[in-house]
Amino acid sequence: MDLSYGPEYEAFRDELRAFIAENRHRAPAAPGAAQRAGADAVAWQQLLLEHGYTARTIPREYGGFGAEPDILTSRIIAEEFAAAGVPGGLSNQGISMLVPTLLELGTEEQKRRWIAPTLRGEIVWCQGYSEPGAGSDLAALRTSAREENGEFVINGQKIWTSTAHQADMIFCLVRTEADAPKHAGISYLIFSMKTPGIEVRPLRTMTGHAEFNETFFTDVRVPVDQIVGQRGQGWMVANATLGYERGMLGDPAALENRLAALVQLMHDERIDGVRAIDNAALCDRLVALQAEVAAMKFNGLRLLSNSLKGEPGGLAKLIVKLQSCELAHQISALAIDAMGELGLLYGGSRRERAGGSWQWNYMFQLGLIVGGGTAQIQKNIIAERGLGMPREPKLEHARAPKAEAA
Amino acid sequence: MDFGLSPEQRMLRDAVDRLLREHCPLDHVREVAEGGHAVSAAVVAALSELGLSGIMVLEEHGGLGLGLLDALVVAEALGAAVAPVPFVARCVLAPLALRLAGTPAQQARWLPRIADGSARFGVGLTEVVNRRDGGGVTAADGTLSGSALFVLDSADADAFVIADQGGQLHLVAGEADGLERLPLSTIDLTRSVGELRLDGVAAEPLGEDDGGTANRLVAAGRVLLAADSVGAGDVMIARAVDYAGEREQFGRVIGSFQAVKHMCAEMAARLEPCRSLVWYAAHAFDAVPDEALLMACHAKSHTGEVGRFVARTATEVHGGMGFTDLLGLHYWFKRIGFDRQLLGGPEIVRAEAAALQGWGKRAA
Numbered sequence: 153m154d155l156s157y158g159p160e161y162e163a164f165r166d167e168l169r170a171f172i173a174e175n176r177h178r179a180p181a182a183p184g185a186a187q188r189a190g191a192d193a194v195a196w197q198q199l200l201l202e203h204g205y206t207a208r209t210i211p212r213e214y215g216g217f218g219a220e221p222d223i224l225t226s227r228i229i230a231e232e233f234a235a236a237g238v239p240g241g242l243s244n245q246g247i248s249m250l251v252p253t254l255l256e257l258g259t260e261e262q263k264r265r266w267i268a269p270t271l272r273g274e275i276v277w278c279q280g281y282s283e284p285g286a287g288s289d290l291a292a293l294r295t296s297a298r299e300e301n302g303e304f305v306i307n308g309q310k311i312w313t314s315t316a317h318q319a320d321m322i323f324c325l326v327r328t329e330a331d332a333p334k335h336a337g338i339s340y341l342i343f344s345m346k347t348p349g350i351e352v353r354p355l356r357t358m359t360g361h362a363e364f365n366e367t368f369f370t371d372v373r374v375p376v377d378q379i380v381g382q383r384g385q386g387w388m389v390a391n392a393t394l395g396y397e398r399g400m401l402g403d404p405a406a407l408e409n410r411l412a413a414l415v416q417l418m419h420d421e422r423i424d425g426v427r428a429i430d431n432a433a434l435c436d437r438l439v440a441l442q443a444e445v446a447a448m449k450f451n452g453l454r455l456l457s458n459s460l461k462g463e464p465g466g467l468a469k470l471i472v473k474l475q476s477c478e479l480a481h482q483i484s485a486l487a488i489d490a491m492g493e494l495g496l497l498y499g500g501s502r503r504e505r506a507g508g509s510w511q512w513n514y515m516f517q518l519g520l521i522v523g524g525g526t527a528q529i530q531k532n533i534i535a536e537r538g539l540g541m542p543r544e545p546k547l548e549h550a551r552a553p554k555a556e557a558a
Numbered sequence: 559m560d561f562g563l564s565p566e567q568r569m570l571r572d573a574v575d576r577l578l579r580e581h582c583p584l585d586h587v588r589e590v591a592e593g594g595h596a597v598s599a600a601v602v603a604a605l606s607e608l609g610l611s612g613i614m615v616l617e618e619h620g621g622l623g624l625g626l627l628d629a630l631v632v633a634e635a636l637g638a639a640v641a642p643v644p645f646v647a648r649c650v651l652a653p654l655a656l657r658l659a660g661t662p663a664q665q666a667r668w669l670p671r672i673a674d675g676s677a678r679f680g681v682g683l684t685e686v687v688n689r690r691d692g693g694g695v696t697a698a699d700g701t702l703s704g705s706a707l708f709v710l711d712s713a714d715a716d717a718f719v720i721a722d723q724g725g726q727l728h729l730v731a732g733e734a735d736g737l738e739r740l741p742l743s744t745i746d747l748t749r750s751v752g753e754l755r756l757d758g759v760a761a762e763p764l765g766e767d768d769g770g771t772a773n774r775l776v777a778a779g780r781v782l783l784a785a786d787s788v789g790a791g792d793v794m795i796a797r798a799v800d801y802a803g804e805r806e807q808f809g810r811v812i813g814s815f816q817a818v819k820h821m822c823a824e825m826a827a828r829l830e831p832c833r834s835l836v837w838y839a840a841h842a843f844d845a846v847p848d849e850a851l852l853m854a855c856h857a858k859s860h861t862g863e864v865g866r867f868v869a870r871t872a873t874e875v876h877g878g879m880g881f882t883d884l885l886g887l888h889y890w891f892k893r894i895g896f897d898r899q900l901l902g903g904p905e906i907v908r909a910e911a912a913a914l915q916g917w918g919k920r921a922a
Contacts (some may be wrong), residue, residue, distance in 0.1 A: 153627060153841040154560045204827055361912035418917075432909070435918040439908040440863070443835070443856035450834035453561035460559065468834070471827040532816065539822055540800045542814040 155453070157224055167526040172236045180236045180436050188318040189242055197242045205229055206241035207271045210255065215268025223460050234405040244371040245315065246270045246277030252324050253392050257381050264344070266321075278345070280310040280324030280367060281390065286553070290325075290337045291387060295369060295554035297326040299376060304328065304341060306349075306372040309555040312523065316352045321346050327555040329384050334553055338386035341376040359515045360499065365465060377461050404445075404452040407476060410483045410513075411445045413523075414438065417505070418490050428490040437486050444479055448472075467538040477521045484514035485518040562837065563631065570643045574679075577604050578639040584886045591889070595712055598642045602675075605643060610663045613672030614653040619669035621653070625844040626778055630836060632656045633782040634723070638728040642748040642891040644678070644711030644748035646782045647719075651775050652679035655719045655858070656725055658774060660763025668717075680715035682706035682754060683779065686725055686772045687902040687910075695756060697763075700792075702730065702756045708742065708900060710779075712752035712885070721823055722756065724899030725769020728761035735759065746896035748889065774843075778852035779901050781839045784861035786835055787897040791829045791865055794872035797887065801876050821871050828864045835860060855911035862898035862907070869894040 162434050180193040189197070200206040201217065208226065210216020219225070233240030251270055269275045286293040295308025306326055316322070322345055329337035351374040354362035380387040394558035418429035418438060423509070428434050451472070455465045487510040497504040498511045510546070521527050535541040561569070581604045590598045593892045604613070613629055615621020622628075636645055645677050653672050656665050671677035684707050685694050695704040716732040730737065738755040763828050765771050802813030812818045839857035842849040869891040873880035880887050902910070912918035 153564070153837070153845075155841075157559050158907060196729050282745055290568065333921060386811050405745045429695070429917045430919050436908050438917070439855075439911045440859070440904075443908075444831070444913070446838075446856050447835040447860060448832035450561065450838040452830040454834045455839075457559065457561040467716035467830045474823075474827050477832065517913060528820070529821040529836070531827075534823035534826055535813075535819040537796075539826055541799060541802065542811060544814055544816060545810060 157228065161228060164225060165232060168205065168229065169236075170231050171205070172238055173233060175199065176236065176238050187300050188276060188315075189273050193239070193242060193365055193379075196239065197271075197273045200241045201271060205233075207247075210251070210267065212270065214255070214263050215271045219353045223456060227456060228404075229504055230405060234409065239372075244276065245279045246321075247273065249279065250254045250277050253323070253380065253389060255338075256392055257389050262342075262380065268392050275321055276315060276319045277321045277323060278313045278316040278365075278367075279534075280313055280316075280322045282312045283309060288391070291338065293325055293327060293338065294553055294556045295373070296325075296330070297327070297339065297341065297481040297555075298330075302376055303340075303373045304376055304379075306341075306374060307367045308369050310367045310369075311355065311364070312365045313352070313365045314363060315396045316345065317354060318366045321345060322367070323380070325386050325390055327553070328386075330555045332384060336384050336554075337389070337553075339383050340380045340386035340389040341374055342380060343372070346543050347372050347374065349373070356514075357519065359512050360510075363516065363519075389533075404449045404476070407445045407479055407483070407548065410480055411442060411505075414441075414483050414487050414490075417487055420489055421494070421505075423492065434486070434490050437489075439488060441479070441483055444475075445483075448476060448479065459508035468535070470530075470534045470538045473525060474527055474534065478527070481514065481517040481521060484510055484517055488514055534558055561834070563627075567631050568792055570628060570729075571635055573608060574605075574610075574635040577608065578635060578641055580604075582641045582738075584641045584889070585638075585888075587640050587642055587748060587830065587888060587889060594731055594747075594774055596642050596747060596750040597644060601641055605645075606612050606675045609673075610645075611675040613658065613886075614650050615673040616657065619665065619673060620706045621669065621673040625838040625840075626650070626654075626781060627837065627844055629781060629835065630785040630840040631789055633785040634789035634792075634836075637786030637893060638793045638874065640790065644714075644750060645669070646779055646786075647681035647710035648672075648679050650782060651681045651683070651779055652719050655681070655764055655771065659727060659767070659771040660709045664762070668729075675769070677717055678711075678715050680712035680718045680752070681773060681775070682709035682712075682718060683776050683901065684708040684909065685723055686689075686721045686769065688774055688906050689723065695720060695727065697724070697726060697761065700760060700762075701736075702728055702761045703758055706754040706756070706757055707756050708751045710749070710751055710900070712739065712754070713741065713750035715809045720756075721766060721769075721772045721775075724890040726766070727772055729764050729894050730754075730756070730759060730761045731749075734761075744896060746891040747784050748893060749896055750849040752772045773851060776784040776901055777851050778843055780858035780907070781836060781843060782878045783897040784832070784839070784857040785836045785898055787828065787861050787865035787894045790893045790897070791825070791868040791872075794868055794887070794894075795822065795825045796889045797885075797890075798872040798875035799893045800881075805877070818875060819846060819877055822850050822912070825868045825871050829868055831869075832857075832861045834862050852911055852914050854904040855907045855914070858905040859907040859911065865898055 204219055205215030207216040207220045208219045212218035251267055254267055281291050297304035297306045323342045326337055326341055327337050331547040349370045352366040353366045355364040355366050356362045419427055421428040423431060429493050451468055455468055458465050491505060494505060498508045536543055571878050582601045598900030613624050617623040656668055668677055693705050693707040694704050705877050718730040720730050736757040736759040740753040742753055752867050801809055802818050805812050821874050836857045837855040842853040873887055873891055879885055
């Protein structure tokens, strides 16, 4: 067990700390999920790009900093921005999902055209994967794209397109091979959200906000070269991106921050004049969550060491999404309980605490438990890939998905 | 940066696993447990061959001079094999007490004998954690009186480390006048605990402090009990997965039903982070003193909760067979139950963790 990073890394850490201290006045407030990053956030992103504190390992010709991949350096960057409470640059589906996918599977032309402006925050992307009839069974998607005069003509509907209303572009899964088996008929297209025939309707959720959208396509025409990978390979391309998303949804530093906020809340809230943190039952729950957060933190360090050694993460990795999302939800649940009746206040009410964010989180995190692979799908993955248990037998007469009629 | 076990620690684990596969199969555990001994002389001898009785004894006293993380590796392996051997108190807590608080003379007298297995200690710390009616030891004029409950590894002990109610530690000879040794039989027939009744028994103080050493011993004990449950839980999950892969109902193996698969996935999802937590708790004990007590509390309480869930769920996956004696699964179930209660169940330990952070105080 050696938890030191060594002198070179500590020097890098000191440098980064000095940078943050010097420049933090230029950092934007944490961006709201439903808003496009403002000018200050974009400027901050560009400053970080210049110094290599974001997109550090992306080659220079694509707008990155071009450093050699180094897990500990990335880790230090994540740690220091989290500890300072300053955003470590833009975090969106374009940067976290599309860029890695293009780097791995895009053509040279696609990389040069799309990666740099995405990194700079000039192009915002949304993800067109799920459909009303294709959730956990994503490969059952029916949105169709038929080829016609050098263009794909797209018809169908996507759901949970979170940033569609502000996006410039979409990366989208469509069925191009109507007669191919389910997984082999899908292609991965990228196209402008300004293309005629696209309609975005906000999807209001239980939080009272519209964090997501439904996106409808009617005869949307996209040049055939706007495909990532080959025709029929979209499932493989998408799986490369889903891996990045699951990584995004299970960040132990985020859990530690939520827990620290909960501890602060329980110091501040008083019940009959007694701090909530001194209430035996509430405190018992808090310590139980603290232990679980610690366990996930060390699980994360173990995964970090595994990847440094080039060893697979195994079970320790497969469980992260399931456990982290559940834990985040429970942290919010305890916050609401610690506030008692005050925990109900929402929507800008008088006496509301923290802008109603605990209630919003409590509800939204339920969405995260479902999104990005439901808890039940995660359990299948853990059982099948982690424990080697048998798959559910396939139904003999399972219906093949039909492409949307054009 | 390397979070995890060192190559040497992995080798230690392999060596202990190999030894236990050879000397401690379930049939042997059953034989020892049903014979009412709780201690397998054969397994103890085999472990001594590896030098493990001296794992925590410094080299100058003839031991291996290792740390708690090394001992944890052994504890995990013993839990996996439900091995009926006195390890936690005898091989770790007693020598640790002497290392932390003993005078040079006490260390020179006892540590070499612990290392070669000729001094067999039991350790009584229960009342430091929570004193129940009928329990508790008081010290006066070099003697101890009262009752120490759940003294660990007590059955064949020939000396004891006993904490009094103030947390001061004492050395007591197994044959001292006024000492009455009563067995306690628990659900877990692979561990030995007993009650010591002391009536003006001569005792030698071990160090002099306000309970700081006793608290450190409790922390070390908690980490090892948690590790024992991680090892035992691993085996319960593996057995449940194997069983679910063989047992057929409705024309298919039950492991292909999501209801069963999800039970197994939940067990793995909850137990896997415990492994990293107990590793870190042991590392903190060895190297990050500021965090040692809190992390030991977290390891103990959280693994206690997860252990109960795994023990119950793995048994349930086995259906009716899990409930029978035939499969012997209950040895792991009971071992995990023992690990959970000893040195404080989850609620008691969480209250302590809260107090360490200044939380859970009564209003002034």
